[in-house]
Amino acid sequence: MLYYILKIFVTVMLIVLVSELSKRSTFIGAILASAPLISVVAMIWLYIETKDTSKINELSNGIFWLILPSLALFVSLPLLLRYGLNFYISMGISICITILCYWAIVCLLDHYGIKL
Numbered sequence: 001m002l003y004y005i006l007k008i009f010v011t012v013m014l015i016v017l018v019s020e021l022s023k024r025s026t027f028i029g030a031i032l033a034s035a036p037l038i039s040v041v042a043m044i045w046l047y048i049e050t051k052d053t054s055k056i057n058e059l060s061n062g063i064f065w066l067i068l069p070s071l072a073l074f075v076s077l078p079l080l081l082r083y084g085l086n087f088y089i090s091m092g093i094s095i096c097i098t099i100l101c102y103w104a105i106v107c108l109l110d111h112y113g114i115k116l
Contacts, residue, residue, distance in 0.1 A: 007045055014041065039063050062116045065109060069101035 014037050022029025043056050076097045080090035106116060 011038070011041060014038065036063070065105065065114070065116060066102065069105045070098060072101040073098040 018029055018032045018037075021032060039060075043059060046059060047053070047056055073094045077090055077094040080093055081087065085093070109116060
């Protein structure tokens, strides 16, 4: 139980760190947020728990293929905000666009025999 509390604490602290640093400098916040911190932490937790490098390989491969559709959020959100849409509406639309992009890439990869 203590291990899970530690996992939650470390993971939450990374998110809080990005949020707090972004208040002071959006550039520093962007650097931290764009770094694959969550991916690295997830791989570390997975390795500690399983010692299975094939699972790390699969996770890393999946992350690689799914980065491209995740970028849709970072393209659509600023555009929608620039056009004056409310933040929450813009975020909702951007999330929907991102979900559609995830679906499209998964279908495309499946068509070419790449299983995630």
